[in-house]
Amino acid sequence: MTGAERTARLVLPGVLTAAEAAATAAGIAAVQRPDGAIPWFRGHHLDPWDHVEAAMALDTAGEHERAAAAYDWLARNQRPDGSWYAAYADGDAARPTDLARESNFCAYPAVGVLHHYLSTGDEHFRRRMWPVVHAATEFVLALQQDGGQLGWRRDPDGTAVPDALLTGSASGHHALRCALALAGLEGAHRPDWELAAGRLGHAVRAHPERFLDKSRYSMDWYYPVLAGAVRGPAAAERLDRRWDDFVVPGLGVRCVSDHPWVTGGETAELALALWAAGREDSAVEVLRSMSHLRAADGLYWTGYVYADEAVWPEERTAWTAGAVLLAVAALTGDTATRAVFGGDGLPRGLAPDCCRAAP
Structure with a gap:
């Protein structure tokens, strides 16, 4: 089967x-190393979150063996505490360049593992990866704060950083729901994870004061919707509220509200959030607006400074391309991508005491 035949459903x-x-x-x-690692681009670093994003994109395109190799890289290089370092030079596990371990980076493999399992039905893969997901989830939840939010990271000396990022916690909430789905498939009952997911989702939805103020970044605007913590009328209201701050018609989505810089990753992720919120027409329009970022090799430039009419930085990242394929896969009906990012069938966790109805 040719590549175009495998991607016929991504039209x-x-x-x-x-x-x-x-x-x-x-x-x-072409960016992926023989050992399965997927750095941003060859010669740059790998981080676990973007590695998983690119692996999921490979599954949408029918490249299941390559995607499995990416998850095997994670399994081989997981640290004894369940984590991964924040960055590795060119994806070389022997050359970590950032010895911190970030909560959302370590949570995200659960999303990819569930996506690959739903894409392939590979029970052997699911069973093999369950201990990896279990250990990573335990590492992440050890950083959860009393208010439900996830502390950002552990420093290289092991010190837990309690400051929380809204985007990271929203992504962590999505990952925890995927981990719960995998636990259910494994027959493992984890009520502590269910309670943690409920507390985390409530913090993302209702307590912005528990997070560092990164409101100038578009990710903090759309990610609670993309990650499934905010849906329904609240999602529509959230997306409408700051649309004009971030969306540049015909060009894409600003990374930050106060810079004339649109970025491909944020644009594709907003499209996926719009699909999840039931706004498919807007999602397609947003994706079309970033066509100017597409390069001749099929990858996408990271961003474009429209005030200067200049591509910047001059790099084409695997994860930007991955975000595009995932958004297109959701819009064109890919079952696994819709299940993972639509979230209707994912466990929701247990509501914290403050949110439970009185008997």
Whole structure:
């Protein structure tokens, strides 16, 4: 089967043809090392979150063996405490460049593992990866604060940093729900995870004061919707509230509200959030707006400074391409991607005491 045949379901008019989707998947595959690692681009670093994003994109394109190799890289290089370092030079596990361990980076593999299992039905893979997900989730929840939010990271000396990031906690909430789904498939009852998920989701939805103020970043705007913590009318209200602050018609989404810089990753992620919120037409329009970032090799430039009419930085990252393929996969009906990012079938966790109805 050719690449275009594998990506025939990723056709979205004005965004991708089957051949273009195949070229994007091939671009990600070209970045992947023989050991399964997927750095941002060759010669740059790997971080676990973006590595997983690119691996999920490979699954949407039918590159299941490559995706499995990416998860095997995580399994081989997981630290004894369940974590991964924040960065590795060119994906070389022997050359970590940031010895901190970030909570959302360590949580996200659960999302990818569930996505790969739903893409392939590979029970052997699921069973093999369950101990990896279990250990990573335990590491992450050891950083949960009394208010439900996730502390950002452990420093290289092991010190827990209690400061919390809204985007990271929202992503962690999504990952914890995926970990609970995997626990259910394994027959493992984890009520402590269920309670942690409930507390974390409540913090993301209702307590912005528990997080560092990063409101100038578009991720803090859309990620609670993308990650499934905020849905329904609240999601619509959230997306409407700051639309004009971040969306530049015809160009994409600003990374930060006060800079004339649109970025491909944020644009594709907003499209995925819009799909999750039931705004498919807007999602397609947003994806079409970033077509100017597509390069000849099928990858995407990280960003564009429109005030200067200049691509910046001059890099094409595997995770930006991955975000595009995931958004297109959701919009074109890919079952695994819709299940993982739609979230209707994922466990919701237990509501914290403050949110329970009186008997």
